Amino acid sequence: DRNGAMISSIHPETNFLLNYNKNKAEKETIAEKVLEIINEGELIAFSGGSTTYMAAVALEDSSFQNLTIITNTVNIAQRLLESRKSFKIILTGGIPREGFYECAGSIAERVIRQFNIDKFFMGVNGISPEGGFSFFDLEEAEIARTFLSQSKQTYVLADSSKFDSIKQIKVADFSEVTGVVSDHISPKYRALFEENNLEVK
Template sequence: MATEREKEILNFLGKKSPLTVEELAASLHVSEVTVRRDLTAMERQGLIVRKRGGASLPELGFEPMFNQRQKKNIELKQAIAKYAASMIQEGEVIALDVGTTTAELARELAKRSGITVFTSCIQVASILAKSNLQVYMIGGLIRKSEMSMVGSIAQETILKFNFDRFYLGIAGISQDAGPTDYSIEETEIKRAFIQRSKEVVALVDRTKFGESSLIKVCEAERIDEVITNGGDFGGPHPEAHFRGKITYV
């Protein structure tokens, strides 16, 4: 969760990006040392990109590292994961996407049995490795920044199977752009899972509504349900950006 000063920095960068440390310090009426400390913390969270002598907002194609995103909005992601896990029945065959919220879902499912899980995400497979679940890891080319499998081998493997439900992770969803993500390679894998799944459930924390990234994942109508957070949104309301079924947790 961003501090008040971090929110001010984001607000300034939203008006002009990049800004130097000196410019931010003058605008915030704090020391340059304080600004540098804030920028370091914000970079770890994936909120900004450090530039020489300053910072900027991430571009559409910029993907924060998995471990940066993992700590961001963790309580929101855990609430989504807990609800999603409660809806999965024994005997189902599901697919879990790469992503920090799907990793939280894997932690919930690790307590269960009688479920078959397919995934292209090494983190998810690692979490489930000691569980009582039947876990299939999709092979392919390792995308090292996300520790996930991509490429033609992964796509061809996915298309051989059928899934009851695919739990989709996305970078953002907006009325204009639809569901989007950072990576072309990851999006190809998402589309393969979507093609072979009876249902698609997107796990989208409330901060992602109104956001858009590099590439459109699918038509919004292909998503059967979005699970997100209730409460004070402090930004775009989900129903302004997704017209289908929304479950608030």
């Protein structure tokens, strides 16, 4: 425990399907808020995870038609390709992580670096003042950093269970992202985010 933040690196990372069914209503709330951030005609990016997946799924029933979407995540790309939308989908390629659908490695990073992305939507495993936005997996963290470096704006998507939790790998400080989208943000975190000029959704 570090000032109330649980250092939970000893707990194993759970796979996509287990995460998908956890806090589902909260993730659906986040997905609806994401639709309010996107503008027609933008190039947007999604990293992996159940929360970003639900945000991508929400695009199927949205009014958007003209979006370019880049992702390193096979199930997000597949879901959007199967929708009736005329979105342009770019899958980075790379080496998929078993059980997680996310591609990582130098191939994916090279592809991401070719794009000037308007908005990047990033799922995270932990959020805390000490650990910033953190991840379990090193290769996944590297992909997130690459997306972040190529994006004009980065929004962290996190349900309230991710707060006060530190994972092994820090991806970004609070000041390095544009905003945080969550089902519930406590007064403590709202104040911290506003101190760092973050949008709170």
